[in-house]
Amino acid sequence: MxxxxxxxxxxxxxxxxxxxxxxxxxxxxxxxxxxxxxxxxxxxxxxxxxxxxxxxxxxxxxxxxxxxxxxxxxxxxxxxxxxxxxxxxxxxxxxxxxxxxxxxxxxxxxxxxxxxxxxxxxQQDVAEPQDVVLYGFGRIGRILARLLIERTGPMANLRLRAIVIRPGKDGDLEKRASLLRRDSIHGAFNGSITVDEEENAIKANGAFIKVIYAKSPSDIDYTEYGINNALVVDNTGIWSDEDGLGQHLKSKGVAKVLLTAPAKGDIKNVVYGVNHNDILAEDKIISAASCTTNAITPVLKAINDKYGIKNGHVETVHSYTNDQNLIDNYHKSPRRGRSGPLNMVITSTGAAKAVSKALPELKGLLTGNAIRVPTPNVSMAIMNLNLKTTTDRDALNDYLRGVSLESNLREQVDYTASTEIVSTDLVGSRFAGVVDSQATIVDEDRAVLYVWYDNEFGYSCQVVKVMHKMAGVDVLSLPKA
Known part of the structure; x- marks a missing residue:
């Protein structure tokens, strides 16, 4: 009963x-x-x-x-x-x-x-829809495609019109569609994907995406495909300076370029939520920085605003990437030639120094290093900080919880109080970083913070936000903090 x-x-x-x-x-x-x-x-x-x-x-x-x-x-x-x-x-x-x-x-x-x-x-003006081209279709390119296809509809501000890849062999189009359809980490695509061989296109949930084969930006006239004033998102990692990325601007139909990696020279490195208002209408080339820079900069800003940071060290425990070898083989960089799925690999990261490009007040105050580990996705940043004021663990955690709920960084910073959370629990997180409050250590003016981040999906969500800003779309978060 x-x-x-x-x-x-x-x-x-x-x-x-x-x-x-x-x-x-x-x-x-x-x-x-x-x-x-x-x-x-x-x-x-x-x-x-x-x-x-x-x-x-x-x-x-x-x-x-x-x-x-x-x-x-x-x-x-x-x-x-x-x-x-x-x-x-x-x-x-x-x-x-x-x-x-x-x-x-x-x-x-x-x-x-x-x-x-x-x-x-x-009080906001509605911006005209922005044509988007994904130049490169690797891990980040395909996740960006998923995020843009999610929003396909009559009021979409960003319209994915094309992807550009190197010339392939017979069957390449179906292979590309299959990689978009199924993902070993992020699961099956939520919807329908078909291939149009005659139009050389992928059709997905109402989005009609031309697949353009080209060896370089100079080979493409986007206007031939009905694409105008496009925002080109470069996911290849081939170019990181103004001369290289500027090649896109010479192609007909291109208005602006966004790099999904740290940029060199005077190109603005933008972490949305921190310095996205630095993007001006006249800016033609912008960088969305790195996944690690996006994960740590919002938390560092929150800490610096409240307590001040004298100096610190950021250690990144990062999932292996396509840049590493599956099995031992030659690699131009130290240690990265050794098998990624089998080894922890000490390597360098510029993320700690790159923070200063988005948050100039921390210039010269942070050092950083990285350890690549045998997991395919979700990474962690361990931030060992010397503060200008003293605090305790509960007060610091309460502050960061408030940041995640009621601050202007609430879309970037998430917070967990779980004592059981592990890396796979964060796959698909749309936040730049997630503060693990149970791991926080505080000793008066010294704090150690552990921040998880989905280095693929969470970062791609940040990239889309930068794309909106470059397209002249300010997406408000309401109710206001």
Whole structure:
């Protein structure tokens, strides 16, 4: 016989599932049709399963005194679906909590409250759609393609029009589509992918993506493909200076270039959330820096703003990459010739020094090194910092938790209090870095912080944000911090 408690639990669970399943199509439509990314306390709900939506609501109880039930947040999502919106990140969890528990309703209806909180959207101009070309289709290129295809729709600000790869053999097009369709780390593509041999294109969830074969940028006239004023995202790593990347600008149909690696010379290295406002309309070439620089710079900024940093050392425990060998073989760099899946490999990283390009106040204060380890994705930065003021572990963790929830860096910095989390749990994280609070060490003016990051997916999410900025699209995060 079923007990009363069992019956109540089963009924409660069924209610949560029902609401989560009703939320899914609304979340998808808001994302595709308006570019609105819905979240609950920083947990993205785009393409989330019903269980993920339930878990996101459950996480509210970790941060707040009261729980937030799905039946309480659903009216806010439903009201959003009836509003005139454009690109934004909207946290319905925080909106609902403020309305229901923090006394911010002020006798307003849900619809009136949302109109007030989302008023900044009305003040923004809607930018023209930006044609995007992915130059190179490796690990980062394919993840960027997935992220851009997610947003395919009539109100998409970034439209993936083409990918450029080196000339291949027969069957190359299907091979490229297959690599986009299946990924050993990030799983199967969420949708439908077909190949159009006649048009030499990949069709994916409504996106029609031309596949252009070329040996160099000078071989391409993008206007022949109906592509104009394009933003070219260079994922190849072949060029990192103005002369090399400037080749793209000589191709017809190209307006701007974004490098997904650290740049040399005077090219701006941008970490979104920290110095993205340095991007000017007249900038033609921008770098999105490295995955490690993106992971550590937001946390370092938060720490420096609150406590000040005298100096420090950053050690990166980084998954192996395509730059390393599967088995021992020749490599031009020291140690990298040894088998990546079998060895921990000490190597260099410029990430610590590169921080100063995005955060000049830390110039000369940080050293860095890296250890490549036998995992295919998700890395960790260990930051040993000497602070200008003293603190303790609880105070520092509480501050970083607040940064992850209510600061202007909340889309870059995530926070976990789990005592069981391991690297594979972070695969697919959309944050630049995730502070592991349980590993934090503080001794007065010395702090050691452990920051996880998905060096592929999390970094690619940062790149897309830079792409929006270069396209003249400021994607607001609401409600405001």
């Amino acid at each position: 079923t007990s009363r408690n069992e019956e109540l639990y089963q009924k409660s669970w069924q209610e949560r599932q029902d609401f989560a399943e009703r939320m899914q199509p609304i979340i998808g439509q808001l994302y595709r049709n308006f570019g609105v990314e819905v979240a609950v306390y920083g947990r993205p709900l785009v393409n989330a399963s019903a269980i993920d939506i339930i878990k996101a609501h459950k996480s509210v109880g970790i941060h707040e005194e009261s729980k937030l039930r799905l039946r309480e947040s659903f009216p806010f999502l439903e009201a959003l679906s009836k509003m005139d919106l454009h690109a934004a990140n909207i946290d319905i969890g925080k909106l609902a909590y403020r309305y229901l528990f923090l006394g911010e309703a002020n006798d307003l209806s849900v619809e009136q409250f949302l109109e007030k909180e989302l008023a900044p959207l009305k």
